[in-house]
Amino acid sequence: MTAVPALLTVTGATRRFGGVHALRDVDLDVAPGETHAVIGPNGAGKSTLFKLIGGQLVATAGTIGYDGQRIDRLAPHRRARRGIAIAFQDSPVFGGMTVTENVMVGAHAVTRAGPVAAVLGLPRHRREEAEIRELAARALDRAGLTAWADRPADALPLGQQRALQVARALCGGPRLLLLDEPASGLRGPERSALAGLIEQLRGEGLSILLVEHDVAFVARLADRVTVLDLGRVIARGTFAEIRTDPAVITAYLGGPP
Numbered sequence: 206m207t208a209v210p211a212l213l214t215v216t217g218a219t220r221r222f223g224g225v226h227a228l229r230d231v232d233l234d235v236a237p238g239e240t241h242a243v244i245g246p247n248g249a250g251k252s253t254l255f256k257l258i259g260g261q262l263v264a265t266a267g268t269i270g271y272d273g274q275r276i277d278r279l280a281p282h283r284r285a286r287r288g289i290a291i292a293f294q295d296s297p298v299f300g301g302m303t304v305t306e307n308v309m310v311g312a313h314a315v316t317r318a319g320p321v322a323a324v325l326g327l328p329r330h331r332r333e334e335a336e337i338r339e340l341a342a343r344a345l346d347r348a349g350l351t352a353w354a355d356r357p358a359d360a361l362p363l364g365q366q367r368a369l370q371v372a373r374a375l376c377g378g379p380r381l382l383l384l385d386e387p388a389s390g391l392r393g394p395e396r397s398a399l400a401g402l403i404e405q406l407r408g409e410g411l412s413i414l415l416v417e418h419d420v421a422f423v424a425r426l427a428d429r430v431t432v433l434d435l436g437r438v439i440a441r442g443t444f445a446e447i448r449t450d451p452a453v454i455t456a457y458l459g460g461p462p
């Protein structure tokens with residue numbers, strides 16, 4: 206049997222900030238349809254890795270492959286067009302806009318006409334606007350937000366605001382969804398609803414890379430977990446495998462005195 210090639214392959218990713226090694230020689234892959242979590246204590250390098258994949262940072266060394274091609278020199282919007290979408294923990298929710306309009310912003314990253322056509326109101330833009338509205342409606346439906354579509358976005362409770370950020374990422378029709386600490390700041394029921402949404406997306410075949418502090422959230426969702434500490438991979442495997450790994454326990458609880 207031939208193994209299915211990974212959708213995302215990070216090889217030897219290294220990033221220095223001056224004398225600080227934020228990441229050292231990190232390998233990671235995400236299989237099609239997999240939910241893969243990256244965890245680690247503060248300063249482990251999780252955000253740096255996330256930004257290297259999204260294109261917000263460039264690696265000092267190493268390569269990133271997506272769908273069989275190198276993407277590590279592409280600008281973030283080009284990665285978005287190839288199907289990599291990001292929901293950042295702090296991506297803005299625009300209070301003066303409706304929920305639908307907020308989600309439509311996510312599709313502009315992948316449209317052909319671009320912002321100049323939008324400002325000039327060109328026919329191409331108007332056609333595209335109708336398509337985008339349709340994509341937004343579908344994304345809102347997937348995220349369970351249809352009932353909120355015409356409400357001002359700032360009327361949404363925090364849990365639904367997170368779902369809105371996910372819907373915005375879905376609007377461009379991604380194959381790989383990068384989620385940056387999606388559970389942060391959410392209370393129990395909101396966190397559980399968001400986990401349900403992520404499970405649903407996984408069930409629809411989406412590949413997901415999740416950076417998350419909340420270990421229970423990761424235990425529920427991740428097919429595989431990569432654990433970072435001080436910029437290095439210290440463990441990888443299923444949640445059950447990594448939770449008993451001595452290196453992981455030491456990293457989280459601190460070394461011997």
Ligand SMILES: Nc1ncnc2c1ncn2[C@@H]1O[C@H](COP(=O)(O)OP(=O)(O)OP(=O)(O)O)[C@@H](O)[C@H]1O
Binds near residue numbers: 245247248
């Ligand atoms: N722009 C930067 N300039 C200098 N050092 C940085 C920069 N960004 C990150 N670092 C350093 O790189 C290391 C890894 O940081 P990173 O933010 O990737 O970790 P993290 O695992 O996301 O941490 P946290 O869980 O606290 O968000 C840390 O030592 C951090 O201080």
